Amino acid sequence: YNEGLVDAELVPQGTLAERIRIAAAGIGGFYTPTSVGTELAEGKEHREMNGRTYVLEYPLHADYALVRAWKADKFGNLQFRLSQRNFNPIMAMAAKTTIVEVENDVVEIGELDPDHVHVSGIYVDRIVKIPEDGIWSGAKPGI
Structure with missing residues (x-):
């Protein structure tokens, strides 16, 4: 930043949320x-x-959105719970590429109740299932 290689912009939280939301909705400003x-x-x-x-x-578009979901199907339809429902849906819709880590199950297409889908799979590019032990690599806890 100090060398002028990165731009930074201070944005009030409500304005930030609305800029992301209008990007997701395709609104110009x-x-x-x-x-x-x-x-x-x-x-x-x-x-x-x-x-x-x-x-x-x-609007504020993102190149990538890293989103955490409670459950997903193999098409990418997502269910959120608790605070996951805050900005995850609009971030998934506002990004060019959305990568989702799934806490619970990745189920077959049609197994999620459509009334409980919070983000359509058309906005999801990649799904990563969190392992049962929550460890992403061969590293052991505490190492």
Whole structure:
């Protein structure tokens, strides 16, 4: 970063979430009052609507999304549980390539109840099943 090889951008959490969400939805941008009057708004388009100033924010696409799911089928349909349902669905949809690690079972196509599928397999590129012992390599715990 200090050598100018990497760009960094400070983004308020709500704006970050919305930028990812609109990327997933295919929306070209949105206006927010969040950063008006701060350094974060410098150089960005401003628009006044109904007496209030807004800043234009653009979608934030990802090259890769690393997502954790509770369960998946072999097509890539995903079920989440607890906090996995927070940003995992929109990240999977906003990324060019989505890699999913699955905690529980990877079941046959048709075994997941469609009413409980949180992300369609069309957004999933790779599935990795977490081993029973949770160890990814030949290394032993504590090594």
